[in-house]
Amino acid sequence: EAQVTQNPRYLITVTGKKLTVTCSQNMNHEYMSWYRQDPGLGLRQIYYSMNVEVTDKGDVPEGYKVSRKEKRNFPLILESPSPNQTSLYFCASSPGQNYGYTFGSGTRLTVV
């Protein structure tokens, strides 16, 4: 089944403890992206990648890192999480801008 797999689905962590949210797609998509969803603000892009080893900042990249060493994986790294990073995170992939995104199931992160 064609899908974007994110893990974990839920995570509660403490301020400053490094964490990684994994994202993997099995559709050979070039384009991958991370979004965060906050009430009243819509989906905001954190980072995106148009191909292997190519990553770019979105609208809200501060406090996040990404890597794209392989086409299928695009992990989101929070080196030192803070409470303002409490949010619902989505990974998404697409063959390109002319095609719709396929979204992962989301990761609800709480930083206390």
Place this chain on the structure above:
Amino acid sequence: ILNVEQSPQSLHVQEGDSTNFTCSFPSSNFYALHWYRWETAKSPEALFVMTLNGDEKKKGRISATLNTKEGYSYLYIKGSQPEDSATYLCAFAGNQFYFGTGTSLTVIP
């Protein structure tokens, strides 16, 4: 940061009514306009991607139009059903990708 605006913010309609909502976006650096349907507790699902001025797309009772010169797109739902209840998102693809905040549709049986 680019402004993609959707209106109305929320909408309640009776089952069987037809409805429409608007997505406004900048007319410069346009590459594509996406529509997504997002049900509660699920992930957004792609409905349409439109690239050309005057594009019209249709999927069942849902259709969309695009005007890139004036920077707007309409989404229409004909004969709304309770299962159409969801948030409808549009997204502007230019140099980057920007989502609107969505229109929340509730169809009352």
